[in-house]
Amino acid sequence: MNQLKGACLFGQSGGPTSVINASALGVLETALGQECVTQVYGCAHGVKGILEDNLYDVRQEDPAELALLRYTPSSALGSCRYKLKDSGQDDADYKRILEIFQKYDIRYFFYNGGNDSMDTCNKISKYLMSQNYECRIIGVPKTIDNDLAGTDHCPGFGSAAKYIATSCMEIYHDANVYDTGTVVIVEIMGRNAGWLTAAGALASFQGAGPDLIYLPERPFDLEQSMAQIQQIYQRRGNCLVALSEGILDASGKFIAEYGQDVATDAFGHKQMGGAGAFVANEVKRRFGYKVRSIELSLLQRCAAHCASQTDIDEAYLAGKTAVDLAVSGVTDKMVGFERQPGPVYSVVPKAVDLAVTANTEKKVPLEWISSDGVGLTQDFIDYALPLIQGETQLPFANGLPRFAQLKKIKASAPK
Amino acid sequence: MNQLKGACLFGQSGGPTSVINASALGVLETALGQECVTQVYGCAHGVKGILEDNLYDVRQEDPAELALLRYTPSSALGSCRYKLKDSGQDDADYKRILEIFQKYDIRYFFYNGGNDSMDTCNKISKYLMSQNYECRIIGVPKTIDNDLAGTDHCPGFGSAAKYIATSCMEIYHDANVYDTGTVVIVEIMGRNAGWLTAAGALASFQGAGPDLIYLPERPFDLEQSMAQIQQIYQRRGNCLVALSEGILDASGKFIAEYGQDVATDAFGHKQMGGAGAFVANEVKRRFGYKVRSIELSLLQRCAAHCASQTDIDEAYLAGKTAVDLAVSGVTDKMVGFERQPGPVYSVVPKAVDLAVTANTEKKVPLEWISSDGVGLTQDFIDYALPLIQGETQLPFANGLPRFAQLKKIKASAPK
Numbered sequence: 001m002n003q004l005k006g007a008c009l010f011g012q013s014g015g016p017t018s019v020i021n022a023s024a025l026g027v028l029e030t031a032l033g034q035e036c037v038t039q040v041y042g043c044a045h046g047v048k049g050i051l052e053d054n055l056y057d058v059r060q061e062d063p064a065e066l067a068l069l070r071y072t073p074s075s076a077l078g079s080c081r082y083k084l085k086d087s088g089q090d091d092a093d094y095k096r097i098l099e100i101f102q103k104y105d106i107r108y109f110f111y112n113g114g115n116d117s118m119d120t121c122n123k124i125s126k127y128l129m130s131q132n133y134e135c136r137i138i139g140v141p142k143t144i145d146n147d148l149a150g151t152d153h154c155p156g157f158g159s160a161a162k163y164i165a166t167s168c169m170e171i172y173h174d175a176n177v178y179d180t181g182t183v184v185i186v187e188i189m190g191r192n193a194g195w196l197t198a199a200g201a202l203a204s205f206q207g208a209g210p211d212l213i214y215l216p217e218r219p220f221d222l223e224q225s226m227a228q229i230q231q232i233y234q235r236r237g238n239c240l241v242a243l244s245e246g247i248l249d250a251s252g253k254f255i256a257e258y259g260q261d262v263a264t265d266a267f268g269h270k271q272m273g274g275a276g277a278f279v280a281n282e283v284k285r286r287f288g289y290k291v292r293s294i295e296l297s298l299l300q301r302c303a304a305h306c307a308s309q310t311d312i313d314e315a316y317l318a319g320k321t322a323v324d325l326a327v328s329g330v331t332d333k334m335v336g337f338e339r340q341p342g343p344v345y346s347v348v349p350k351a352v353d354l355a356v357t358a359n360t361e362k363k364v365p366l367e368w369i370s371s372d373g374v375g376l377t378q379d380f381i382d383y384a385l386p387l388i389q390g391e392t393q394l395p396f397a398n399g400l401p402r403f404a405q406l407k408k409i410k411a412s413a414p415k
Numbered sequence: 416m417n418q419l420k421g422a423c424l425f426g427q428s429g430g431p432t433s434v435i436n437a438s439a440l441g442v443l444e445t446a447l448g449q450e451c452v453t454q455v456y457g458c459a460h461g462v463k464g465i466l467e468d469n470l471y472d473v474r475q476e477d478p479a480e481l482a483l484l485r486y487t488p489s490s491a492l493g494s495c496r497y498k499l500k501d502s503g504q505d506d507a508d509y510k511r512i513l514e515i516f517q518k519y520d521i522r523y524f525f526y527n528g529g530n531d532s533m534d535t536c537n538k539i540s541k542y543l544m545s546q547n548y549e550c551r552i553i554g555v556p557k558t559i560d561n562d563l564a565g566t567d568h569c570p571g572f573g574s575a576a577k578y579i580a581t582s583c584m585e586i587y588h589d590a591n592v593y594d595t596g597t598v599v600i601v602e603i604m605g606r607n608a609g610w611l612t613a614a615g616a617l618a619s620f621q622g623a624g625p626d627l628i629y630l631p632e633r634p635f636d637l638e639q640s641m642a643q644i645q646q647i648y649q650r651r652g653n654c655l656v657a658l659s660e661g662i663l664d665a666s667g668k669f670i671a672e673y674g675q676d677v678a679t680d681a682f683g684h685k686q687m688g689g690a691g692a693f694v695a696n697e698v699k700r701r702f703g704y705k706v707r708s709i710e711l712s713l714l715q716r717c718a719a720h721c722a723s724q725t726d727i728d729e730a731y732l733a734g735k736t737a738v739d740l741a742v743s744g745v746t747d748k749m750v751g752f753e754r755q756p757g758p759v760y761s762v763v764p765k766a767v768d769l770a771v772t773a774n775t776e777k778k779v780p781l782e783w784i785s786s787d788g789v790g791l792t793q794d795f796i797d798y799a800l801p802l803i804q805g806e807t808q809l810p811f812a813n814g815l816p817r818f819a820q821l822k823k824i825k826a827s828a829p830k
Binding site: 012044045048050072073074076078079080081101111127165166169170171173174175176177178179180184185188202203206207292294295298299301302303304305306308385386389390391396397398399400401403 | 427431459460463487488490494495496525577578581582584585586588589590591592593594595599618624635707709710712713714716717718719720721723758765771800803804805806811812813814815816818820
């Protein structure tokens, strides 16, 4: 084993999830237990905390409070959406990062996030190598979107999928109570990949979920969808639709843009929202049906009270594996999961090249979308169902979740 | 005891809740066990099922499946929003109801709903008395809105409050992750009474909830609220606002109307929606802050996975008590709860005059709103906290809730 002594730094980036802190706990607990790890720091707001020399001293946290991270949603250390420029164009940020790493003698760096965060992680890793600064760098995946390449699935997806399927099932029950008929449109997150919206099918397969599911993987045809909604409504007196915020037509125009202009964030992503409202309005305008448009909004990524225990356990495992790999000498990788063959679900963690996962997007395979384009096949159910198994063991106090309250004491550099 | 032999009819009306079916189970199980009850029927879609001679035969349901009603959201028998005319004006519906009651020999009638449903229940009760048709009639309260007079609180509120407080707490965690600042507006149900929105304070009292809470009980001043939001944002870098869909200004104009026209439902209620979006847009327009508007929408009343076990137990008790009262000779009443004095929370059921509860609305006492108008006092917390205690024992199958699937077999009249 290639023993490397030094401090460990952990950061979180991108949109939070219900289980990203379970990964944090996996990293932090495992790092705290390593003889070769001299100190454990957390970034305040991801890479921005490095640039601003704003790190937390994790050893000063109460271990019992830290342990509650397993069930606490959102990024406990703070997140950011900061995009590093290419070091060839502008290396100011990279020089600053190297300076801070040297100041704190950081030799282990773990970065917890999605595609963009893995891009950040990859760039830092390649830059430090180019500067011959020895540091083991492992990405810890998270994203509710499940769009990271190189892994069977991504921590965060299972809990979001469980929340979405549960909510769709509950809405299905609610929306069917009157004999007067309603069309309910549930808009679900997912700019380019439809994994989250597809999770609605887990409820449909149990007989109480969306009648129609529209993913961004297939072009959305407004006329066809109106005919489909009308047909379902006429047949069973109600219609429940699940659609991705990012559905677009054959010309590549977002349905959300049909009704409104869209803004653009720092990564050049279009800010979505509005596809569900637009479709609901169209249904009302054309058919006069009673309609309701529901956006699951932030709760998809933070409803820890409805998290999947399988997802929580795997998120922790991803964090723990990252430290184990780094300590054993691995660097410049992301932790991924390999699903094992056989009838009983199991995964083993593996190391994936950071470059593979950075900035690629894994979409729902077209062959998992039913031929009519409005449902998912058994293959998708077989894939997703194991990921939502198990109810969270989240502790409650006073009738509400008892989430971790960290002290977040600012670290000072070692002498 | 005044023994009365005959059939029992149970119906559900108005908007569903997470626990209305627990009340249904309380009625149905208790009625099925009564010697004097010759048959147990359920109304398909409330009073409309009576008018259309569309009743279900409850004895044909599998008892184990029926028992799952305890944890199943929404109105399992179907609901309606049908308003009976005054019998003095038009007694056609009443004559039809009497005809159906005679046809099935219905001598026990239980109606499960909110204000409007208690009005229906009251009108049927008074009419049947005027016709000397002996029938014991008891209303079983339900409403997430908690606005029924004559009872300490109403089954359905505790679960909605638990879901709202939990969601606010989770959104609070999520909305605080970036260092760039966000204003999140959560719009919560409640046309005239602010009980549901006030439930957000249960999270605030635990240090992770809305900074500002606006109820319809106090006039909403747009300029003042903008100053309050700006002040919070400048102080802590983020701001979480909870507001009722029904907030209105000092002139009585709904804030939702500021931005849009509103439609009107069969009871003359204005259809709400849009107050949150309006306030969010104002914040963005005036200050340029990043904003997000979230409507909790239908999930407030159907998120059974986050129900309060206290509420579930009380909802069942309300149904059971209704039958016990009727069998013992009581009629023309609604079941209410009387909170017992002392440090440990407990309630005892009681009989309340139907006329008291019909069409009155109980609002949040003004003295429970903090003097600055944007929070709740300890008195409110002491009132509401016991109602959200206990996590639902809802069974799961395949990672999703296992809700009741009734056969709903149409009843035929006895020979």
